[in-house]
Amino acid sequence: MTDRGEIECWLTDMDGVLVHENHPVPGASALLEQWRDQGKPYLVLTNNSIFTPRDLSARLKASGLDVPEDRIWTSALATADFLASQAPGGSAFVIGEAGITTALHEAGFIMTETSPDYVVIGETRNYSFEAITKAIRLIVAGSRFIVTNPDATGPSADGPLPATGAVAALITKATGKEPYVVGKPNPMMFRSAMNKIGAHSENTGMIGDRMDTDIVAGIEAGLHTILVLTGISDQNEIDKYPFRPDEILNSVADLLEPGPIESDEI
Numbered sequence: 001m002t003d004r005g006e007i008e009c010w011l012t013d014m015d016g017v018l019v020h021e022n023h024p025v026p027g028a029s030a031l032l033e034q035w036r037d038q039g040k041p042y043l044v045l046t047n048n049s050i051f052t053p054r055d056l057s058a059r060l061k062a063s064g065l066d067v068p069e070d071r072i073w074t075s076a077l078a079t080a081d082f083l084a085s086q087a088p089g090g091s092a093f094v095i096g097e098a099g100i101t102t103a104l105h106e107a108g109f110i111m112t113e114t115s116p117d118y119v120v121i122g123e124t125r126n127y128s129f130e131a132i133t134k135a136i137r138l139i140v141a142g143s144r145f146i147v148t149n150p151d152a153t154g155p156s157a158d159g160p161l162p163a164t165g166a167v168a169a170l171i172t173k174a175t176g177k178e179p180y181v182v183g184k185p186n187p188m189m190f191r192s193a194m195n196k197i198g199a200h201s202e203n204t205g206m207i208g209d210r211m212d213t214d215i216v217a218g219i220e221a222g223l224h225t226i227l228v229l230t231g232i233s234d235q236n237e238i239d240k241y242p243f244r245p246d247e248i249l250n251s252v253a254d255l256l257e258p259g260p261i262e263s264d265e266i
Contacts, residue, residue, distance in 0.1 A: 004205065004224065004247070007203055007204065007205040008203040008204070009040060009041045009042065009194070009197055009198075009200075009205075010043075010206075010207065011042070011043050011045055011190060011204060011206045012043075012206070012207040013044075013046070013207060013208040013231075014056075015046065015048075016230060016231020018044065019063050019065065020231070025230050026253055027252045027253025027254075027256055028065055029066070030253075031253075031256060032066065034256060041197040041198065043071055043072065043193045043196065044060075044067050044073070045074075046072070046075070047074075047151055047213070048075070048154075049075045049097070049100045049148035049149060049183070050097040050099050050122070050124065050125070051074070052074075052102050052103075053070070053072040053077070055098070055099070056074070073189075073192075074103070075149040078183060078188065079100065079104075079122070079148045079183070080104045080109070082182050083104070083107065083109065083118060083146065084107040084108060087118070090109055091110040091112045091115075091117050092104055092110075092111060092112070092146075094111060094119075094120045095119075095122065095128075095131050095132070097123065097124050099122065099123070100120060100123075115138075115141070115143070116143050117144065118146050119144070119146065120148070121135065121145075121146070121147045121168050123148065132167065132170065132171065135171055136171055136174045139177050140175055144180070145172075145177050146182065147165070147179040147182070147183075148164060148183055149164050149182070149184070150164070150165040150183065151165050152165035152169070168181075184214060185212060185214075185217040187221035190217055191221060194221075201223055202222070205223060205226060206224070206226065208225070209227065209228055209232060210231060210233060211233055211237060211238060211241045211243075211245075212241070215243070216243060218245075219243055225245040225247070226248075228249050229251065230250070230251045
């Protein structure tokens, strides 16, 4: 097990770790500042594929957290990175928002409805029955089925919304084809994030608030895993799983190192 003092690079989840319902978690801003001051490479990760890094950077800034867009890694970016390595200059039919379409464009992909290499399902607030039908027909005809993240529901002010995983399940039922899911808990997302910042698993820490995505993926990627209790997990939730994080902390504030003690006294 890596000692926390040996960690040179950090990956951290966003919602439930740094922000909670658009409010910064106490200690989050100071931790980001500590990493910057120490020159430690870091990335903020999210399974949300709706937004571009620029959108998310602005959202975090509005919450009081300064995270440049190049410090954000989304399941959309991880998906585009994976597909570009599999089929450089390939084509895709996409159901999703700017997060995934922008990432695929920047990775050199062509968007098409005519015999695409891939059908890519991302998060959207406007699922269209017509688009889902098109996706089903293209997959049946041979396009490969990719999903940005497995989350079955997403939050809203009125209660849960069906999310990417739920729509993917509908398409799987109709086609008999299981998708390849790139986002957490696939450790692929962590590996691509580490590649982006030149990190290695032996000296990288992962901070998350979910046992079933952040922690299991961190363990499978060989990272030092830290579960914080500011999101959805509590001890009862932790006890349900056959694996354990390396550390359980109340919040990211517990990762702050004491500042230098100024001594004026003689």
